[in-house]
Amino acid sequence: MTTLLAWLWMLFVVAPLLLLLLYAAGIQYQAGGICKALLPVVLVAWLLDVLLNWTVFVIYTSDCPSWQRREFTLSQRLARLIAAGGVVGSLCWLLACTLNALCPGGVHVSLEGRS
Numbered sequence: 001m002t003t004l005l006a007w008l009w010m011l012f013v014v015a016p017l018l019l020l021l022l023y024a025a026g027i028q029y030q031a032g033g034i035c036k037a038l039l040p041v042v043l044v045a046w047l048l049d050v051l052l053n054w055t056v057f058v059i060y061t062s063d064c065p066s067w068q069r070r071e072f073t074l075s076q077r078l079a080r081l082i083a084a085g086g087v088v089g090s091l092c093w094l095l096a097c098t099l100n101a102l103c104p105g106g107v108h109v110s111l112e113g114r115s
Helices: 004-030 033-055 056-061 076-086 086-102
Strands: none
Touching: 004 033, 004 056, 004 086, 033 056, 033 076, 056 076, 056 086, 076 086
16 A cells, blocks of 8 residues: 555656756757757656656546647647636646746747736
């Protein structure tokens, strides 16, 4: 039982936090220059994002990604989840603001229609 709880803790708490840390490091790859050395971090972050998007974030958001909309990562789903509103939309808006603050270009997720 404790092993199951440990795995659940790692999957639902540690993995999303690890993804955020990898994003913060990996997004600097867009800045260019010496940051181009972060390509391995970007690849690991992308793989973890795709995996969590189709497992953990489905449970967190009560919403499945769409193959037709090419929502392979959580970032690609955030604008739609924000537009849906409600508690999930508000939490997704906070997450999008955090991702945008860390992005060198300033816009990782479009927040049109929401301020």
